[in-house]
Amino acid sequence: MSTIIAVVTFVVAYFLIATEKIPKTHAALGGAGVVLAAGVMDSGSAFFSEDTGIDWNVVFLLFGMMVIVGILRRTGVFEFVAIWAAKRAKGSPLRILLLLVLITAVASAFLDNVTTVLLVAPVTLLVCDRLDIAPTPFLIGEVLASNIGGTATLIGDPPNIIIGSRSGLSFNEFLVGLGPIVVLEVALLCVLLPWLFRGSFRVDPERVADVLALNEREAITRPKLLLRSGIVLALVFAGFVLHSVVHLDPAVVALLGAGVLVLVSGTRPKDYLAGVEWETLLFFAGLFVMIGALVKTGVIDSLARLAADTTGGQALPAVLLVLGVSAVLSGFIDNIPYVATMSPLVLALTHDIPDPAHAEALWWALALGADFGGNLTAVGASANVVMLGIAARSGTPISFWQFTRKGAVVTLLTVALAAPYLWLRYFVF
Template sequence: MSTGIAVVVFVVAYLFIATEKIPKTAAALGGAALVLAAGVVGSEDAFYSHETGIDWDVIFLLLGMMIIVGILRRTGVFEYTAIWAVKRAKGSPLRVMILLVLITAIASAFLDNVTTVLLVAPVTLLVCERLGINPVPFLIAEVLASNIGGAATLIGDPPNIIIASRAGLTFNDFLVHMAPIVAIELLVFTLVLPWVFRGSFTVDPERAASVMDLNEREAIQDSRLLIKCGGVLLAVFAAFVGHSVLHVEPSVVALLGAGVLVLISGAKPKQYLASVEWETLLFFAGLFVMVGALVKTGVIGQLAELAADATGGDALTAVMLILVVSALLSGIIDNIPYVATMSPIVFELANDIQDPVHADALWWSLALGADFGGNLTAVGASANVVVLGIAMRAGSPISFWEFTRKGAVITLITIALAAPYLWLRYFVLT
């Protein structure tokens, strides 16, 4: 009974989110309320369980970084960066997109991808406003790039942290095994941008010329506050990168950074809280509760086990099946809870494989499938949801299907490239 309720509620809520018949936050919170009211999950499951509850690390990481970004916005640095980017791209929208995509992807490898899009999205909105072009294609391209670039390192995407913990993998392991394919994926992604986003690069020459005449240095409104923000951000980023040494969660780092910056900036609550995407945070909370109900009732575990049983003990079949299934399921239910559920199964599969190289390939298959699969739909990864929230508040809403049409194409391309990479590296060249 509980299983049926969890599945029906999730499917119906997902349909409402996809069709946008009602606001996505209302759909997520409504679904969460139903599974709580039906007793499928209780308060212990929803609010305190690491396996089935709200991922407070994600919520508070977002909250902390939103506050930091809100204070940083007062300095004028986003306007400065926007003008700088347009001038470096000589006013060409396509060059602007490529530049912002590369910045986003590289930054996502060393920060988490959610933090990166929180910093890049405001710049993008300003660039597009200056050029008089639609920001939606640029925002979608950046979030797709963030999910690709974040796959390169242990800290770039939350699923990688879960995998590293379960498999005993290090930061260097991810660099050696994931960074090469990510570099290839990013190159191909950049090459297909003109095709995927065709029709998005028309600009009024006069608008472009007017931006070229601007002096970006005049955009800085408060240099003293910028220095304070820069110091806090450097400390926060250093703590993110040093996570494996410091053992301090990114959420704690973000909240500490936000607290320090609020204190030294003298910002009033109205100023820094105005930048917090409350609807996005509530949407995440509702989604986590609904997915937690699927985890508790064993639905996700059963799906993962069915995929594992279908391999028939063959390592290559297992690798390819995990890659494809991970891409599909991560795009539907968010890749964080999926990887948390799937990793114990992959651990058991890896233990049953004699060749250690083939066993490791299972983990890299899971990481690639989950990270790249996050691009499949608008709710496949945390960064996607954050960007949709920012776009909505900026008056340039991105529909579920508008994102998914682009994301599905990129997911297909990235998984199609990942499959031969796994086969060649771990089964042919070993």
């Protein structure tokens, strides 16, 4: 009975989120309330369990970075970067999009992709406001790039950290194994974007002339606060990159950075809390509880085992199946609990495969499928949800299907490119 309640609740809530019949936060919290009231989840499972509970690391990482970005926004640095990017691209919206996409993809390889989205989105909104163009293509393109770019390294996407822990693969092995395909996928994305958003790059020449005439240095209104914020942000980034050395979770690093910046900046609570996306944080909480119910009742585990058992112990079919199933499932449920559930099964599969290269390819298939699959729908990855929350607050909401129509195309083509890459690199050469 608990399994039926968990599945039906998730399907209904997902339907409400996808059709936008009610606000997505209401749907997520309502679904969480149902599984809690029905006894499928108790307070321990929902709030304290690492396997089924709310991922507080994600919630507090987002909160800490939102506070830091809120304070940083008061310095004028985002307007500075916006004007700089527009001038370097000579006011061409398409060239600006490609420049910001490349910056996002590279940054996401070395920072959490949610953090990258939080930093890039304000710049994007300012550029689009200056040029009087719709920001939707830019925001969608950047979040797609963040999910692809974050795949390249051990620290770029949370599922990779889980895979690294289970498999024993190092930062350098991730970079060597996944870096080449990520470069190809980013290039593919840059080719796709002008087609996906054709007709969206018209701009008034007078607006372009106005932007090109601006002096970006004049945008910095509080240089002392910028200096302090820059130092704190650099330390936070260092904490992210040196995770294996300092042994502090990214959420702890973000909260420490936010606390230090609040102290040294003297910013009032109403100012630095104004930038926090409270609805986004509550949406994540509800979504985690519903997904936790699927994990607790064994639904996700059963799906993963069915996929694994279908391969019959053969390496190449196993790799391709793990890649495809991971891409589909990660598009509909958060890829963190999915990878946490699937990684022990992949580990078991590797024990039956004598060739180390073939066994390693299984881990890359899981990472590529889970990370690229995050682009499939608007709720497939944390970065997607955050970006949609930012868009809504800026007055230019992006609907579930508006994102998913573009994301599904990108997911299909990126996964299709990843399959021959794994075959050629690990089974042919």
